[in-house]
Amino acid sequence: MKKLLMLLIMLYAAAVNGQSSFERITWLQQSGVYFSSDRVTMGGIGIGGGVQFVYRDHWTAQTDAYILWGNGNALVTRLSCGYQRDGRWQPAILAALNLLGGQRTEILSADGQRPPIPQWAVGLAAAPLRFHSSFGSVSALEFGYGLSPDHGRCLHFTILSMGIVW
Amino acid sequence: MKLISKAAIVALTSLLITCAPTAPDMKGVDSAITVAEDVVTTNLMPWIEQLAYVRAQDIRVNSEGYEAKELYPANELTRDASVKLVQEAFITMGYTPTTVVLGEGPQAAYNVAAEWRGSTRPQEVVLVAGHLDAFYAGADDNASAVAAMLEIARAVRKHRFARTLRFVAFDLEEFGSVGSTRYIQAGYADDIVAAVVMDLIGYASTEPNSQDDVLGLRLPDVGDFILLIGNANSSEWTQKVTALNHAYGLTKLISVIAPGDGAYFLSSVFMRSDHGVLWYKGIPALFFTDTANFRNPHYHLPTDTPETLDPEFLARNVKAIAAAAALYAEVLP
Numbered sequence: 001m002k003k004l005l006m007l008l009i010m011l012y013a014a015a016v017n018g019q020s021s022f023e024r025i026t027w028l029q030q031s032g033v034y035f036s037s038d039r040v041t042m043g044g045i046g047i048g049g050g051v052q053f054v055y056r057d058h059w060t061a062q063t064d065a066y067i068l069w070g071n072g073n074a075l076v077t078r079l080s081c082g083y084q085r086d087g088r089w090q091p092a093i094l095a096a097l098n099l100l101g102g103q104r105t106e107i108l109s110a111d112g113q114r115p116p117i118p119q120w121a122v123g124l125a126a127a128p129l130r131f132h133s134s135f136g137s138v139s140a141l142e143f144g145y146g147l148s149p150d151h152g153r154c155l156h157f158t159i160l161s162m163g164i165v166w
Numbered sequence: 167m168k169l170i171s172k173a174a175i176v177a178l179t180s181l182l183i184t185c186a187p188t189a190p191d192m193k194g195v196d197s198a199i200t201v202a203e204d205v206v207t208t209n210l211m212p213w214i215e216q217l218a219y220v221r222a223q224d225i226r227v228n229s230e231g232y233e234a235k236e237l238y239p240a241n242e243l244t245r246d247a248s249v250k251l252v253q254e255a256f257i258t259m260g261y262t263p264t265t266v267v268l269g270e271g272p273q274a275a276y277n278v279a280a281e282w283r284g285s286t287r288p289q290e291v292v293l294v295a296g297h298l299d300a301f302y303a304g305a306d307d308n309a310s311a312v313a314a315m316l317e318i319a320r321a322v323r324k325h326r327f328a329r330t331l332r333f334v335a336f337d338l339e340e341f342g343s344v345g346s347t348r349y350i351q352a353g354y355a356d357d358i359v360a361a362v363v364m365d366l367i368g369y370a371s372t373e374p375n376s377q378d379d380v381l382g383l384r385l386p387d388v389g390d391f392i393l394l395i396g397n398a399n400s401s402e403w404t405q406k407v408t409a410l411n412h413a414y415g416l417t418k419l420i421s422v423i424a425p426g427d428g429a430y431f432l433s434s435v436f437m438r439s440d441h442g443v444l445w446y447k448g449i450p451a452l453f454f455t456d457t458a459n460f461r462n463p464h465y466h467l468p469t470d471t472p473e474t475l476d477p478e479f480l481a482r483n484v485k486a487i488a489a490a491a492a493l494y495a496e497v498l499p
Contacts, residue, residue: 041382041432042425071382071432072425103398103425105382105433112190112409114401114423151384 025052025137027163031066033076035100037152039115042104044070050078052137052163057086060094072103078156080125090137092127098146098154121146121154136164190405192413194493199414201492204321207481213255213313214368214472218303220247227299228272232341237459237466245299245337248312249276252298252335255316256280260323268348275337275345282322284330285498291330292495293361293451294318294487295346295440297339305472306462308339310368314484321488328496329359336440339365346440350447360403360494361451362487363441367392368480369462378460382432383422389461391418392454392483394490395436397428400450407452407490416489417482454487 027050033043048066055061061081068074082094101118108114123146130139139161146154224244232240249265256263261280268275278298284290296311303309312335319333338344349355370390371377377389385393396404401423408421424433427445437445441453459465464474 036384038384041384044431071430103430105425106423107383108405108408108421108423110408110419111412112405112407112421114405 023054023165025054025163025165026050027052027137027139027161029064029066029161030159031068031076031157032159033068033074033098033100033154033156035098035119035121035148035152035154037119037148037150039107039150040104040119040152042071042074042100042102042119044068044074048076050161054084058083060084060092062094067102071105074100074102074104076100082125084127084130088131088133090130090132092130094125094127094144095122096125096144096146096156097122098156100154115150119148119152121148121152123147123154125156134165136162138162190402190409192406192409194496195406195410195413197497197499198410198489198493201321201325201497202414202416202485202489204324205317205481205485205488206321207477207484209317209320210313210480210484211472211475211477213316214305214309214475216251217248217300217309217312218305218472220251221300221303223247227338230273239301239466240341242301243299243340245276248298248300248335249278249337252278252312252316256319256333259316259320261319266349266352266354268345268352273338273341273344275348277334277336277345277349279332279334280319281333282319282327282331284328284495285326286328288330289357290359291332291357292491293332293334293355293358293363293444294491295334295336295361296364297337297345297440298335299337299340299345301340301466301470302468303471305470305475306366306369306456307458307465307470308365309472310366310475310480311364314364314367314480314487317484318488318491322492325492326498327492328498329494331491331495332358339440343440343443347443350443355444355447355449358444358449360400361441361444361449362454362491363439363444363451364454364487365439366456366458366462366465367454367483367487368475368477369456369464370476370479371461376461377457380457380460381435385420385457389457390479391420392479392486393457394419394421395424395453395455396422397424397445397451398426399445399448400452403450403490403494404452406493407486410489410493411486414489416486417479419486452490454483
């Protein structure tokens, strides 16, 4: 699992740093995450923002971060990279690494130790309703699913995100 | 931009590697366990049987304003006979109990309290509590906790503590933690520095699928453990009690820390007893439960009778709870 995680970070780094001729999009979004494992439950609904880099019209790497309310204040950062369709309608499929920190419900180990923070999950995300113009982008109903240690599951959805090209 | 990206990646990778869990401090554990060893487990079930017996003949509390529903038989609540039994039990042990009457009329709350005074910091009080009102016989809910409180009250008299131990049987919990809320509002909790609250601690099952998940928490599917719930204010104490329990093999314990004061959507189910009002007040409190209706099929039913309880499970839990209270009260040599 850790090798997969490191591979994802390296892919993301390669996508961001690979070429100089890429497009940048910054956006705001409404998102929700529910993370549940044998040790931790956290998540909620909240808002955040992100940056997307697009290379050669199809390859994309993005970073987003948001604050969630529902079980205290949780902070989620997501690094994703993947492939998207070119054109006005740009559905995308992404591999994602989710890092979750902040308040959570914890189950202690038998000897009283708290679970490590941040929790993390790797998985896939899909953006089926992502639209793009020369000014910006709009995306609705994105969803993702990730796995993490201790039988962890991470469900992610974005209700709406709106961004500008710069 | 490249520099920022690289820095972010290095920072996140470092974070993943460095945020390792920390082990709890074990100071005071060895002396706390001596209190657990003084719990006489055969004392517990007779208290529960007596409470079930007197409740059967008791008059019902006026339930005006509380609508009876399935699993909430508001018109079946009793408390008067339990108040009397707890008062007499404290007196028999050598305590001088006080009954704090809060509110007026037929829904006044009768909280019964007794103290074992601390030797070096008596002004700091550790509360040990459970509610005495019950629907029907209320063996698990909550004669199990009242019996535990009485037995711990008896056991601690062989020891000296730095802090005062106060035992309180709260009234009208089933009407929405009325007794404990009024107790706090009236200022009786101002000297409380920590609390152990129990609500249903005697039902267990080894059958598969006997345990349901609690909202916001993934639990084993066999209901043979006691759940200990703390919040941010009581997280270190929760860790320490868990470590103590593990070191001495007292009971099968699952420990949970709720976020913040516990009053969030996904953790709100953890607020369902008298500890909730203590959490709101910022008092570190531990809550012990067998998870109530998430496990016990007799919850709030006439079948919540003594024979449905697991005496050995209850006994193990009471030892762990006694140790938890002693740990905070600080046993003196």
